[in-house]
Amino acid sequence: MSQIITFGEVLMRLSPFGNKKFIQANTLEFYFGGTEVNVGLSIAHLGGKVKHITAISDDFIGDTAIAHLNKFDMDTSAIVRSNRPLGVYFLEVGAVMRPSSISYNRSHSAFSQIEPSMVDWEKALHKGHWFHWTGITPALTQGAFDTLKAGLKLAKEKGMQVSADPTYRSGLWKYGVEAKDALTELLHCSTVFIGGVNEINEVLGTDYGYTNEEFIEASKKLMEAFPTINKVFDKIRTSINASWHKIRARMWNGTEFRETQDFEITHIVDRIGTGDAFAAGLIYGLQHYDDFKSMQFASAACALKHTYAGDVNYATTDEVQRILDGNVTGRFNR
Amino acid sequence: MSQIITFGEVLMRLSPFGNKKFIQANTLEFYFGGTEVNVGLSIAHLGGKVKHITAISDDFIGDTAIAHLNKFDMDTSAIVRSNRPLGVYFLEVGAVMRPSSISYNRSHSAFSQIEPSMVDWEKALHKGHWFHWTGITPALTQGAFDTLKAGLKLAKEKGMQVSADPTYRSGLWKYGVEAKDALTELLHCSTVFIGGVNEINEVLGTDYGYTNEEFIEASKKLMEAFPTINKVFDKIRTSINASWHKIRARMWNGTEFRETQDFEITHIVDRIGTGDAFAAGLIYGLQHYDDFKSMQFASAACALKHTYAGDVNYATTDEVQRILDGNVTGRFNR
C-alpha cells in the first residue's frame, strides 16, 4: 500500500498540569510533537499509511519517542539515530486573555545536525505517493533545508503529490538563507499549497488583503509563479480569547472558489497541533473525496483537535464525519 | 422513619483524567454509578432515607462499592453478594463538538444473574413508602425484569408511591422481551411518570409532537391507559454543545400544566447522572413540596449536578434552594 511521507523534527513537549505556570508547578506532562510528525500521526490515526523521516537521539528519550510513533503504527524504519539530544520545548498553557508561552531548546538537537547524506531518499520514498513538508524545517539549519530539498526533488521526479505548508515564523531562519529564496525553491516541487494571503505575500513579495476576491487573485498569481501548484487551501482562525476560537476555511483550485461554515470552539482543551490537524485532514481527505469535501473534512478535523490534549489529533474518520453531518452538540456515544 | 427504595445495577465507572482519550492516558479515576443508585444516593445526600437493592460482587471491588454507598448513610442491608464480577463501564469525556463515548462490560456481571428468589421483597420493603424504578433494569435480563416486577407488585399491594423513569435505550432489550410489553406491565404498578412525549409514544404507540399542547394531550392519554398514574414530569435538555446545555421542565398532574424557567449551564463539569439528579430532586421534593415547587426543585438540582464530577449529585437542599431563590451567579459562600 502506498505511503504518505512526512519529514521534520520530533520534539518533546513539557507542560505543567492544567493551567499552571512553571513557577507554580512541580509536576509536568510530556508529549511528543513537531509540526510535520503531528500531521503524520494525525493521518495515521485517521487510517492512512504514513512514514516519518527524522533524526532522533540514541538514548532512552529517543526510544520513547519512537515507541510513541510505533503506537500509531507509523513506519519508523527510516529514522536516523544520533548522539545529540532530542529537542525539547516548554509550554505554559494560558486561558482567556492570558496567552500561552513557549520556550524552545532545539538549536543543537539531534535533528539540527541532519545532512543530506544521512537519508537514503530512494529507499525512503520507495512506496511513497505523497510528501508533506512545512516551512519550519528549512528555517532551522542549512542541513535541514538541503535534506528536505533532496527529498522533494526526488518526489517531483517520481511524480508524487507534494503538499506545502510554508508557515512563516520570523523567530527562525537565522542560519543565513533568506526565507523567500528557500521557500521559492521548495514550492517549485509542490502541488498543493496550504496557506493564505500572508504566506503568498511572503513568497511573492505582494500585499494582497484578506477578502475572498483578493484571496482568489493571490492564489491565481501563485499558480502562475509556481505552475506545479494546482490547489490553494486557506484555514482562517478568529480568536475571541485564548479559550474560545472560530475556524473556517476557503479554497481556490484553479476553477472553483468554496468556503466552509464556521466551526466554533467555545472551550478549548489544547491549541497545539490544530493547524497540523487541518493539514492532516486535508491530505487524508484528498485521497478519498473531492476538493470541497476534503476541505470540510479538514476543517472539522481541525475543530475537533482543539478538544484533545496533546499534539496529535485523536479524532477518527467517523468522528470527523459526525461533525460534518451536523452533530456538533456533543451528545453521548453509547 | 419510612424509606425510599431503589433497585438496579451498580457499575464501576472508569475514566482518564480531564478530557483525555484512553489511548493517551495511563491513569484513571473511578466512581460507582448506575441510574437507580444515582437517584438513591442523590436523595440520600439531600437528606432522605434510602435503601438500595442490588447484587454486587463478593470481592474487594464489591466491598469498595458498598463502602461508597455507606458513605452516604444508605441502607445496604438488603444487597445480595455474588461470585460474578461487578459490571464496569469506561467513559471518555468529550468537549464542545466532541461527544463523550461509553463502552459497557456488564453483560455477565453480578447483577445480570439476579432472580426473584434472591430478593426477599417482604423484608426489603418493610419500612418503604416509595419505590423508584427505571427502564434500564427490565431491559437487561429476564431475571432482572422478573425481580423488579415482583417488587413492584408488592409495592402496589402495600399502597406505596411508585415513580417510573421508563428511559428507552435501543441498544439494550436483547433477551427476547419487547420493551413496550414489559414497560406496560410495570407502569400499571406506577403512580408518577418521569418522561416526555418520546417515552409516552414508545409505550402507547402514538406519535405526539413536542409542543406543550401535545405534551398535555399525550399525558392525558397516558393516564387513561394507566389509571394508577396521576402525574407526568418532563425534563427538556437543549444542547448547545457538549460543554454548554440548557435545562427546563414541564408537568401535567391531571389538573394543571406548569413550566419552569430555563437553567443554563455554560461550563459543564460532568454530564453523567444529571437525569438521575432530576428524578432524585423530584422524589425528594414530592415528600415536602407541592407539584410545581417539586419540579422546580428537581430542575435546579439537575442543573447543579452538571457542576459535580462523578455520578452522584452532591448538592444539598440548601444549595438547590439558593438556585431557586435566583442566586445563579455563583458568589462565594463564606
Added chain:
Amino acid sequence: MSQIITFGEVLMRLSPFGNKKFIQANTLEFYFGGTEVNVGLSIAHLGGKVKHITAISDDFIGDTAIAHLNKFDMDTSAIVRSNRPLGVYFLEVGAVMRPSSISYNRSHSAFSQIEPSMVDWEKALHKGHWFHWTGITPALTQGAFDTLKAGLKLAKEKGMQVSADPTYRSGLWKYGVEAKDALTELLHCSTVFIGGVNEINEVLGTDYGYTNEEFIEASKKLMEAFPTINKVFDKIRTSINASWHKIRARMWNGTEFRETQDFEITHIVDRIGTGDAFAAGLIYGLQHYDDFKSMQFASAACALKHTYAGDVNYATTDEVQRILDGNVTGRFNR
C-alpha cells in the same frame, strides 16, 4: 531601595483538585494566601520591593510558608515566629451556578495572638515608603487591631503613603470592637481608599447608590470626613455565573472622574485573590503611572489573575501591559 509594607495573616489554603467536593476527594492542593500577603506577593512578582509583617507558626508548616514568600524575593526578616499553628482555610471550588465554599480554621492561629509589643515598627518601617492594610486584620482580634494601629500611626508620622482596602465582612468583628469605629480610626492614617459606595456607606453611615454620580458624591463626602484621603478607586464585578465574570473600575481623585472599559473573563480558573490583584496593580501602578493609567493597569491585572491558580497574581508587568494594548485574544507567545 524603598519598600512597600504589608501586614496581615498568612493562611494555608487547601482544596481538592479540579472542581471536586471534599467528600469526593482524597488529595488536596495547597497554597499560601491571605488578603494582605496576596497584595504583597503580587506586587513583588510585578517587580516591587515588598516586606511582609506577620506572625507564623514555628514548625515545618511555618518554614514552608516563609519559603513560599522567599520564592518571590519578599523581605521576610520582620516575621514573628509563634508556637501557635498557622491558620488554615478549606476551599471547595464551584462552577457555573454552584458557588465556591470556604471554611476557616484561624481563630487561634499564630497571627491571632499578635500584640503590639511583638512588632518593632520603627525597625520594620525603616526603609518603607508605602503601607497597605485591609479591613480583615482589625476584624480579627483586639491585638491585631492594636498592632495595625501602631504601625499606621508611625507610617503617618513618617509621611508614608497608606492604601486602605476596608473590605467589610460581617462574619468577622466578633471580639467587641465596632467595625465602624475601628475603620474610622485607621482611615485617618490613610491616603488612598480602595473601595466603593458600600464601603463608604459602612464607614460614614450613609446610603449612596451605585450610579457614577452617587459614587462621586460619596467619594467627596469621604474626603471631607477623612482629609488625608485624596484618591478613591472602586472595582466593580458583574457575575454572570461562577465561571464567567466581568470586571471594570472607576475613580475619583478630587478633580477627575474616570472609568475603565469592561474586562470579560469567560472561563475563570481561580477566583481567589482577584481583588488583591487589583490592589496590588494599583499600588504598583501609582509608583510609575498617573492615576488613570494606574487604575487601568490594576483592572487588567485583576482580570488576568482570574486565569492563574492560587492566591497570587503571577502576571508580570509586560503581561498586564499587553492586555492594556488590546491583546486580549490570548495568542501564543513564542
Added chain:
Amino acid sequence: MSQIITFGEVLMRLSPFGNKKFIQANTLEFYFGGTEVNVGLSIAHLGGKVKHITAISDDFIGDTAIAHLNKFDMDTSAIVRSNRPLGVYFLEVGAVMRPSSISYNRSHSAFSQIEPSMVDWEKALHKGHWFHWTGITPALTQGAFDTLKAGLKLAKEKGMQVSADPTYRSGLWKYGVEAKDALTELLHCSTVFIGGVNEINEVLGTDYGYTNEEFIEASKKLMEAFPTINKVFDKIRTSINASWHKIRARMWNGTEFRETQDFEITHIVDRIGTGDAFAAGLIYGLQHYDDFKSMQFASAACALKHTYAGDVNYATTDEVQRILDGNVTGRFNR
C-alpha cells in the same frame, strides 16, 4: 447487637505524597484519624459494631469526616456538631534514619470545647457492652477529661468491659490537671490495661525494668492498686530504623504469662495508627478468642497495619488469620 463504644477527637491528617517534605510539595493527601476513632474504625473493618462519640465541625469538612466514618458502617448518630473547626495535623513521613514529624492544630478545635452536658451518655451507651479510652483525651482539656469521666462512670455502673490505653505524652496535659491523678481516676473504671512498664511506672510512681519478670511484678502491683483491672497487654516495638521495625507482645492475666513471636516489618508503608491497630485487634479478639489468641491476633493486626497507608487498619479477620497461620511471605491471593 451490642456495640463497642469509642470516644475521642477526630482529626484531619494532611501529608505530602511519598516521602516529600512540605517545603518541597504542593499537593497533599488527606485522611481522618485520632487514636480512639482509629481503634473504632479498625474494629468496624474487622466486622465489629462500633459507635464513636465526638464533636465535629458543622461545615463541609465535618460532613466529609462523618462520611468517612459512615463508609465503615460506624454508628455516627451520637456525634455532636460544633461551630469550631475540625482539628488538623500535618505529617511529614520520614525514611530510614529520618524521623517523621507531626505538627498539630487542635488546641481550639470542635472537640476542644466538649463538655459533659453535650453528650447524653445514657442514650449513647444504650446498646454498648465495651468502652475503649486512651490517655490522649483526658490530656487535652478539662472538658474532655470530665466528659470521658462521666461516660466511664456510667459504663462501670452498667458493668461494661472497659479497655484503657493510658499512652502518656508529655507535650499534652497543659490545662492544669496532673496526668497521674487523672489516669488513676479513670483506671478505677477499667478492666483491661493496654500498656507496658513505662505506663505502669507513670501511674504507680514505680520504676520497674523491662524484663519479663519485672513486667509480671508490675502487672501484679497494678492489679492490686486497681482491682477492677484483670488483664495487662504490652506491645513491644523494636525500631531498626524509620522504615524497618519489629513487633511482639506479652501479657499477664492474673494467672498466666504469655509472649508472641516477633513480627518483622522490613518495608514500612505507614507508621501512624499501628498502636491503635493493636488495641483494635485485642478488643475484637477478646470477643471471640481466649486471651493468648487475642494477643496474637492483635500483634498480627498491628504488624499488618504497617502495610496500609492512612490511620485505619484495613486488614480483615481473614487477612490477620492468615498471618497467624504462618503465611508471612506475602504470596498472591487470586
Added chain:
Amino acid sequence: MSQIITFGEVLMRLSPFGNKKFIQANTLEFYFGGTEVNVGLSIAHLGGKVKHITAISDDFIGDTAIAHLNKFDMDTSAIVRSNRPLGVYFLEVGAVMRPSSISYNRSHSAFSQIEPSMVDWEKALHKGHWFHWTGITPALTQGAFDTLKAGLKLAKEKGMQVSADPTYRSGLWKYGVEAKDALTELLHCSTVFIGGVNEINEVLGTDYGYTNEEFIEASKKLMEAFPTINKVFDKIRTSINASWHKIRARMWNGTEFRETQDFEITHIVDRIGTGDAFAAGLIYGLQHYDDFKSMQFASAACALKHTYAGDVNYATTDEVQRILDGNVTGRFNR
C-alpha cells in the same frame, strides 16, 4: 525474519497508586497484560520479532490495548476483534506480610469466546519458528483449549520449537476438562518445559520432592513420557516477604544439570509478570546462547523485572548482561 508466536488473553490491569487498597483510593493506573502477551512483549523489548494472537474487544479499550502492543513493535495483524468486552483484572498491591490480591472479570470477555474457526493458523504461523504457550489458556474455556491445540499441532507439523509453561492454577479449569488430560495432549507438541517438580507431579501423577536429585529424576521421567521434550528449566522463588524475594533456576537438558546463583531482590517494585520475564528471557536466550547461559540470562531478566512497574519486562539485553557481569550494585549509568 522468523517470528516467535504467543497466544493468549490480553487483560486490562487496574490498580490504585502505591500500596493503597481500593477502598481507600479514587484513582487508578492501568496496564495491559496476560501471561502469554507479557512473555511476547518482554521478548519484543529484548529485540525479538514477536506476533501475538488473541481476541480483543472492538471498542476504544481494544484500540488502546492494540496501541500498547504496537508500541513494542509487536505484530498485531492476526488479532481478532470481538463485540465482547476486554477482560479486566483488579490488583491490590501488598507489602511485607500483606499479600497482593487479584480479582478477575474475564469469564465472558472477548477472548472467552474464541473458537478454532476464528484463527487462520496457517497464515498466523507463516513466518513463525517458535511457539510459546502456558497452562492458563487451556484452563479458561473449551474454545480456548481447542484453538490452542489446533495451533500447537500445526506448529509441531512445521517442526517449530514449542515452549510450554504449564502453570497449574486450581481456581481455573472449570468448564469440564481435566487439567492433567489437557496438558498431556499439549505437552506432546512441546520441546521445552518451563516448570518444576510441582508441575511435573501434576502432569505425571508422581510426587517428587524438591532436591536437585529428585528434580533430575522427575525431569528424566517427564522426557520419557513426552519424548518431544528435551529441556526442563525450573525457576525457584524464595519469598522472605511480599517486598523481598530471592530467585534462582536449575535445568536438566538430558545430559547436564546446572544451577544459577541466587538473585536477591530486596525492594520489590512490582511482582506481576516476573515468571513471564523468566520465560521471555529463556526463549530469547535460546536463540542466541547455550542452555546454561540462556538460563542465567532468564534468571537475571526475571530478577530485573521486579524493579519495573507494569506487566512487561522493560529490561534490554544490555541491562540483563550487566547483571550477569556482576554489576548488581545498581551504580549510575551516565
Added chain:
Amino acid sequence: MSQIITFGEVLMRLSPFGNKKFIQANTLEFYFGGTEVNVGLSIAHLGGKVKHITAISDDFIGDTAIAHLNKFDMDTSAIVRSNRPLGVYFLEVGAVMRPSSISYNRSHSAFSQIEPSMVDWEKALHKGHWFHWTGITPALTQGAFDTLKAGLKLAKEKGMQVSADPTYRSGLWKYGVEAKDALTELLHCSTVFIGGVNEINEVLGTDYGYTNEEFIEASKKLMEAFPTINKVFDKIRTSINASWHKIRARMWNGTEFRETQDFEITHIVDRIGTGDAFAAGLIYGLQHYDDFKSMQFASAACALKHTYAGDVNYATTDEVQRILDGNVTGRFNR
C-alpha cells in the same frame, strides 16, 4: 554576615514518578540541581548565608530556577541571564540491581557560554569568606574553566577558604584541556580537599590503594604537592544494591587520622545530590565545629539526604545532630 560562594551550572532535572521508565510514563517531576548549587542550597537550608553564581536562561524556565533558589533565601543577585536555554537532564530511577540512568542535554546551555568577562568577581566575592568548587565546572568548557580560575585566584588573594571537590568524570573534559592540568592549577588555590585516593591518584599520577595507611600516605603527598591544602576528607560509599547503601568517611588534617562509624541507608529514596550533601555538611560544619565533628556532621547529613526526593538536602542542623546523638531509629517528632 560573611557568605559562602558557590559557582556552577544549574540544570533542570526531569524524571517519571516513582520507578517508572520514560517509555512507560507520561508525566514527569522536575527539580533544579547541579553539583555546586546543590552544595549551596544544602548549606543555605542548614542556615548558612550562600551566594550562587551561574548563567541561567532568560525565559520562564530561568525565572522558575531563580525562584527555586530564592526559596532557600540564597543570594541570586550575581546570576547572569542568557538567551541560551537552561541545561536539562533526564533521570530514570533504578531499584535494587537496576541502575539509574542519566541523559544530559547541557552542551549548548546558558552556562556553556559563560566567559570570565561575564562575572564581576570583585563584586561577587565582596562579602565572601569561603569558595566551593568542583571538578564538573572546569570539565565543561574553556570558558567555564577560565571563569572559575579567575574567581579562585581572587579568592586566594583575599585569603578565603577554598574547598575543592575534584570529582573526576571521564565522560566530560572534551574541549581540549587535560583534566590533570586544569585541576592542578585550581588546587593550588584550595585549602580543603574533598576526595579520596582515586582523586589524589588522578591529580598526582600515583596509584595508592584503599587502606587507611595508603590514604594517609596519599594525603601527605597531596599536601606536599599543594601546600595550600591542609585537610583531606574522604567519603566512602558501599553499595549493596541501588536501594541499599552504606556511608562512612575518613580524614587526614596533617596531624590526625579519624574515621566515622558506618551509616546504613536500607531504603534509599533519592541518590542524587548525596555527595553534595556531604560537602555541604562539611563546609557548614567547619564554620562551627572541629575537624572530626565536622566530618561526622557531614556524614550524617549525607546519609539523611538519601531520604529526601530531589537534589537538595532538606535536613536541618537539628535533624543532623539527632542522627549524631544516635537517634537513627526514626522515631516520631511530635
